[in-house]
Each structure stands twice: as structure tokens, then as C-alpha cells.
Amino acid sequence: MTENSNANSANNLDEIAKEKKKWEETTVKKSLERVPERKRSFKTLSDLEVKPLYTPNDIKDLSYLRDLGFPGEYPYTRGAQPTSYRAKFWTMRQFAGLGNADETNKRFKYLIENGQTGLSVAFHLPTIYGYESCSPMSAGEVGKEGVAIDTLSDMETLFDGIDLGKISTSMTINGPASILFCMYLATGEKKGVPMAKLTGTIQNDIFKEYQAQKSYIFPPEPSVRLIVDTIEYCTKNVPRWNTISISGYHIREAGSTAVQELAFTLGNGLAYVEAGIKRGLNVDDFAPRLSFFFNAHNNFFEEVAKYRAARRIWAKHMKNDYNAKDPRSLRLRFHTQTAGVSLTAQEPYNNIIRVTLQALASVMGGTQSLHTNSFDEALALPSEDAVRMALRTQQIIAHESGVADVIDPLAGSYFVESLTNKMEEETERYFDKIKEMGKGSMLEGTFVGIKNNFYQREIANASYQFQQELEAKEQVQVGVNKFKFSGEEGLQPEILKISEEVGEQQVKDLEKLKQSRDEEKAQQCLAKVKEIAQTKENLIPYILDAVKAYCSVGEIIGILKSVFGVYKEESIF
Template identity: 60%
Template sequence: MCDKLPEIQQDRDKWQEKRSKLKDRDFKFETVSSMPVNDLYTPLDIPDFDHARDLGMPGSYPYTRGVQPNMYRGRFWTMRQFAGFATARESNERYKYLLSKGQTGLSVAFDMPTIMGYDSDHPRALGEVGRVGVAIDSLQDMETLFDGIPLDKVSTSMTTNAPASILWCMYIATGEKQGVPSEKLTGTIQNDILKEYIAQKSWIYPPEPSMRLITNIFEYACKHVPKWNTVSISGYHIREAGSTAVQELAFTLADGFAYVEAGMAAGLNVDDFAPRLSFFFNAHIDFFEEIAKYRAARRIWARRMKEKYGAKDPKSWLLRFHTQTAGCSLTAQQPENNIVRTAYEAMGAVLGGTQSLHTNSMDEVLALPTEKAVQIALRTQQIIAYETGVPNVIDPLAGSYYVEALTNKMEEEAEKYFAEIERRGGVLASIDQNFFQQEIADAAYHFQRAVDKKQRIVVGVNEFVNENESVDIDILKIDPQIELDQVARVQKLRQERDNNRVNGALEALRNAAQGTDNMIPFILDSVRAYATQGEIVQVLREVFGEYKEKPIF
């Protein structure tokens, strides 16, 4: 192709002369992340493109084209719907409903008290129990949540971070109750505390002890839960906070590198834990930008793991990821439009090679989704899988001049961020300096200003607005009695359990936390004794303290 570039340049010059006489729309042509977009892409935009180095074959290094040789011709991505509300009993019914409709994996949404490590009867939980997810206070709740759902047959993802070790132990103990050994459990805990400091803000402990908990999970899982993804390194929340696609890519991978370095510093062999690291990306509305982001992520990860961290096992080079369509792209105005947005975002995730996918429901910008909205969201994935023909060809966009050029640009811009993060002393130092937070805030401000000025059109919000419009769709409402019942349940548990056993387990955990032992066996013993999550968190909070973010102005 290189020997044809002068000829292509001549053809482009002739074309440019013709098109220069035509007037373009009054529009700033750029991606949703404000990356300039050329009017035409040709081989001139990828002059140094090397097929083996930059692209390769699916399932082969550097995995630009996907992590499996046959991708969706082997099997479809796992179809998950992020779900959880009210109490464990109500969520259990929703899970069974979703599984009956063809969902192939579960994804648990916890309520805010659970995410923040508070039991449902804590004063700070008042009014929030079961509102944005399911309330899980103890092993008793986890047993109810998965009642009648065989844990050796279902893969479960749990979106929890600061208390991830505790909820994971509850899941392991629930498996034991079902007669399922931990070696057979499959799933993922998000467990990505670094992105909490960067974007989502649901932390408990300071960074150093939080990282210790994560490396303890790495070590325990290697020996006892080998099929489990021990951390889902999440760019999703970074993007939802307002970042650009490049920032999502760079900050997420930087967090991933930090976890690898922490595991190695803890004395673990990189090839023992790296194959069970997974990722979680946002599927935003700019179709080609998102596809390029996923392709660049795989290539960057593979090269770093092999060349910088010396991983020998090819499984350590694989960037496997779950995708969720962009909640921040949904609108309260004309909510039915969200079905269309979600469909395009899901298609981008599939063309980008995702291993697992959640499609948002049209009403999630207003409340937790109704069963009807959830079914439409799931059917969206099924239509892509079974009707469009898109999964029949592996990486069909490979070789597109635009996609390849944009993939290269993504990688190039991400490398600039890696260099800046290293210059600042690494991820933890950059968090302490509020570098990530400021970058995201600036990007979010820039985007909102563009919407306010109508430089970026959001259908139904700042253009194509219906006069006297009102939202007229059913939304899910949580009965206030739910909270009272959950509070009564956890208080009854404390009265009926063996409190001597609980206190002994919690004291052993305290001693382990104050020392250097792996804390997971002690957390697991506390969970088996029916210590509540809040009680376990409080022990660790007393040992480790709480994180306080430095303000920025």
C-alpha cells in the first residue's frame, strides 16, 4: 500500500478541489469527546500501518481484533441486566424473571447504604434502604437473594467497591450453603477502589489499606476461587462523571497498571493473578469513537503486560471487558428516545468486541426500571445477536481507514496521559493531587457548555423539543414499608445469632487487620457467623480510618 500513497494523494487533491466548492453544514465536526474528525479517511491517514504489529488476527497478540479467535461465532457475549431493588426477596424475583426471559448472567445493584458499608438500621441509611439497589446486610440476605438460583450454573457480577471483600465472602458462603465449592463459582466483583477516589466517590478507607484488601483478594482467589474475576477495572463511572473517551481509556488502564504493580509488590507472580483481572467500559453515543476505544484498550493492555510487566502467560495479556450503555446519555425528556440511543450504543459495544453487555432501560433516568422497560432493554441485545447478522463476522470494521486512524489516535493520546501520570508519581499521587478529578471536571464543563450553546444537539433536550411536553410513562416506586421490614430483619438477626461467635470472629479480624495476615479468611469467618456488613466495616474503619478527599477550587 505504501507505494500507492503518492497516487492516492493525487486523487485526494483532485477530490479536495471539487469538494472545496461545496458548503458544509454549519457544524463543528468532532467526536462527542471533542476530538476533531476529518472529512475523509484514506490510507494517507495510516501511512505506517503494519498489519501484524497493529492489527493481527482475532485471538492473537496484540488482540486489537478481539480476545477470542472465533468471537461471537463461538458464543454470544453474556447478556446481563444490572438489577437490584428493595429487599433480597424482591430482587430474587426480578432475577428469576430476567433469567426466564433469556438473560445469561446476573449483575447485582446494591443500595447506597450497602455500597457505603452501613447496615439498614444505621442513621445514615435512613430513607435510602432499597432505593437504588438491593439492601444486603448479612449472609442471611445474600442467601435470600440467590434462593433457587444455582450458583454453579450462573455467573454473577457484583457492583461493589469499598466493601467488595465482605460481599464477595457472603457470596462464597452462600455457595457453601448450596453445596457449591468456591472452586466452581464464576463471576466478578467490581472491587475497583481507585476509580472511587477518581470519579464515583463511594469510598470508605484510605487508598493504602484499600489496596491491601484488593491484593488480599488476589491472593485468596488464586488459591480458592480460581474462576472468579477479582477486580473489574471500571472506566464506566469515570465516563459517567463527565470524562472524554480518551480520559476514560487512559485513566482506566492506568488504574489497571496500578493494580498489577500492587499485586507484584505484594509478592504475587503476575501470571497468577493478572488473568483474572477484567475491565468495565462505558458504551457512549459516539459510535466509531467507542469502537476505537475498545480496540485501543486491548492493544495497549497486551503490550504493557508483555513488555513492561513481563507477563509470560498469554491470558495475562488479554483485556476482557464488560460494557454498559451510557446512563449519562439518557434523557428524562422524550424517554422513549433512550431505546434508540441504547440500541446504537449496544451495537458499538458488540462491534468493539465486548465479552459481556448491559443495556440500560429507557426509564432509568427517572427511577429504577420497570419490568417492561427491562425486557425491552434485554430484547435490544437479543435483536442484535439473532437478527442483525453483525455477530456473524469477526471484527468487521478492521481495515476501515477511519476506525484504524481513530484507534491509533486513541492510543497516542492515552500514552500522553500515562506519561503525565508517571511524571506526577503514579496513580495514588495523582489522586492526592486531584489531577484526575480536575481533568474530568473540565471535560464535563466543556461538554455541558456545548449543549447549552447548542453547539452539540441532544434530541428532545435542546432541539426537536415538543411544546407542553410531559413525561407519561410508568415508573417503579419503592414502598416505604420495605425499609421498615429490612430494619426489623437485621435487628432480629442480631438477637437470634450466636453473638459470642460473632464477637470472636470480629476480634480475630481486627488482629489480622492490625498485622500483616491476609484478611479474607477472617472476613469469611465473620460472615459465616452472621456478622453484618456494617459490623465488619466498622472493625476495619477503626483500624484503617476513613478517607477524606482534598478539596479543589
């Protein structure tokens, strides 16, 4: 056997297997007699076995052209873009929202001044759930975990002095997504930026709300109707806008494994594709503007494999199941956020290291956009110092580490390729279960799985298992269940606090706006939204009219509730 022999020839693989066995029985055996392996089970966070060593035999069926290909080409395993970060770094998009629109506007400008290249809006809980700031349900929550946005007036303040024609904006909103999107369109119009030039993403993914995050409002079917309305409207009028960010992030934050995050997220994405086709849309007209949002957790190689598998799985199913022909429909693009659930309140400065490793995995996995969490987020909304440090983490990775110089640098690793294959295999098993529930349909299977608590139960079981492992110290959290620091000095940074006066002022401003607006016009617009909601006509133009009449998020949601109803989940406990 010469050195130039085919590395994947049967004879060579047999010889490698033979030599590996010899190595295990001699070299390894002697080593273990002197120094035994650590007493733990070696596995990923998805409970996938990690072998001590990987060889060509672990990827003997891998075909380079079929399974990997080249970056920017089917099946996109090696990257969505041909030149990756050699041409352009990922978008550095720090999530921000605090207090009122004016305070968040100042934070946006601070981040832009420090080199951020994209905006990402965090809304406060009342807006997320569709309540006005003056609602009794909003008491004590106004501006506390995001920015308070009630009307178009707030949105105008939020982006005051920011050129929406030059910066991309992402908005993390779901149940009321169509309303906040319309507010952004109206704000752009007032600034002289036509819809066709606006760029950004609206999260708009309701399936994961029922499955994990629980900030739903309406039942699943009318919620999906609103999503498809948005997709249809943007396809015709806002061509550069990503109409939905199909989000695994929140599924992972709820306690899922990496495999569950991958399977449920891509399954939800395929369900939305079916919903669009069912509406009568051509798949290649809307699929290029679907985007994804993944978590970046602690197990470095599992996360890299997850992103690589995601691209390949999406490309295969879009091509084979939905007959997509436009390469952009097959190309999965995604944003990543480091794992909030991994951050600890104990020794919070340790979170800087966690976030750095998670961000590095995101970059080496080929993300298009990245948010790095601030080290103090387990304690409060991030301070300016903390959010600057988070942004600097990305900038140092981009400009000082060299990892962005090579496209898909871990490709060809026996371990990484084997793990990528395993992630794909496990995802396909979940797909089979979902399709079985839907009698062949991913969309119907998703509806069924939500209503019978399939997803909720799977995530809850994974979360429970992980918690048991933490308590048994099978999983280590440094500074929490091992290597605890007994001192206090220097451990707790100063944290950001939102004054109650913010909420009081927000309520006063909302009441003042309602008194000054054209009330007759506002009521007419609300009545029209109610009328159209009872038909199959696209709601977006009518919501846009209501927004321009300064109707509030809470008022429009209230009208839609009267038609669609509200969703109540049956508990699984």
C-alpha cells in the first residue's frame, strides 16, 4: 500500500481498522494502565456518543461531491456563500432594547459608533404579548426586558437619526409581528426610504412559540395566516426583506438538545414552505427570503456540525420535496446568538469565555449574522460596558484570530464530518415522526404536534435530563457546581436598572397621543381590520393603514382577538 493510494479504498480502510485495533490493544492499553480515562461518559449535549478517536472508517460512505460540494453550491454543507468571510464578515448585530424608544435609540447609536453593522430590536413583554403599556397586564413590566413600543410614534423615535436605507434591522417579535413590521414600513416611508430599499428581518416564527417560548396570542391556524400574509405582501412589495426568521434559539433556551433544535427548527421551516405553497405562492418566489436563527451553545464541535448539517438538510428537502429550482431557495442563511441559558449569575465574568467559544463555533460553522451575549445578562439588561465587550469579542474573532480567512476550516475532520452526518440522521428521524403525525404533511404534523404536546414533551424531557446531570455533576458548570469561588470582591458588576418612571412616562405619552390623533380615522381603520380578518384577504395593507392612523399594538391585537380568539395550551404536567 503506497502513500499515494486512494484514502477511501476498501483495502486502505481495512488496514486502518486493523492498525487501529492493534493501537488500542498495545499503545492505548499501556497508557490506560498508567493513567485511566476520566470517570465520565463522553458525549455531546445531545447525548450522542463521542469516540476517543475518529478515522477514515467513520466517514467511509461520505462522498465529497454529493455530501460536501463547494461553498456556495449545492448541498451548501461548506457554506452559503462562495467566498464566505474572505469577502465580507458576518453582520455584527447586537440585540438591544431597554426602557423607552428614546433610551434604546441612544443605545443603537452607541453600538453603531462602536462598529456594530446591523440593528436588532428587543421589545418589552407587553408588546410581545400584544398589550398596551397602560394595560393592567403591563404593570411593572414596561420597558423592563426590552423597549416599550405602543404606536408608530414610538417606532419613529426608536429610529430617529438612523438611515434605514443603509442599515439592516432585525426585530424579535412574533404574535404581533405583522403590526410591528407595518410600523417599520411606515417609519421608512416617513424618512423617504421606499419599501423596496428596506432590508432586515422580522422574526415572525409562531410555531416555536407554542413549542418552547410561549409568547403566542392566537391559535396556530390564524397565526400562520398572518405569517403567510406577511410573506405574500413582502414577496410583492418589500423584496429585500427576510419575511421570517425560523428560530431554533428559543427551542434550545427552553432546554432542548442540539438535535432537537435542528430538527424542530428545520421542520418548522418546511411547514411554513408548505403553508406558502398552499396559499398559491410559487416556492421560488418566497423561499429565498426565509432565514433561520440558531443557538450557539457550549459543545463546540456539536454546534459546528449542527450548522453544517442544517444547510445540507434544508437544501436536500427543498430540492427533493418542494421542487425548488432557484439556488437561493436551497441556500439556508442563518443568524446566531450565543446561549443565554448557558450564562451564570455566579462569577458572571466567566460568561465572557463562554460567549467567546460559542461565537467562535458560530463563525467556524458559517453564520451570516451574530449576536454575542453580554456577560451580565444573567443579572439584568446589559450595561454599556458589557455590551461593548460583547461586540469587541466579535471584532477580535474577525480581525485578530485568522479563523475567518478560510472557508469551512473544519471540513474533512473525521470527527466533524462524522458528527455532521449523525446530526442529519437524527434530524431525519424526527422528520419521520412529524410527517407521520401529519399523514405525510410537515405542516399538518406540526399543527398536530403542537396540540398534542409532542414538542413540549420532548423538550421538557431533555431539559429534565440535563438538570439531573448538572445536579449529579456529570455536567460541569464552572463556578456553579464545581470550582466555586468563596470570595465576593470583584464578582458582581454594577447592573443596569430601569426606573419605574419610564413606565409612567410611557403611559402618559400613549394617552396624550390618543387624544391628539384623528380618532374617527383610527376607529375606521380598526373596523376595517376586523372586517378583513373575517375573510381570506391579505391583512397587511389594512394593518398598515391602522398603524399610520396611530392605532396601538394593543388596539389592533384586541380587534384580531375578537375574530381569531386566543390560544390556551393544555398542560402536560
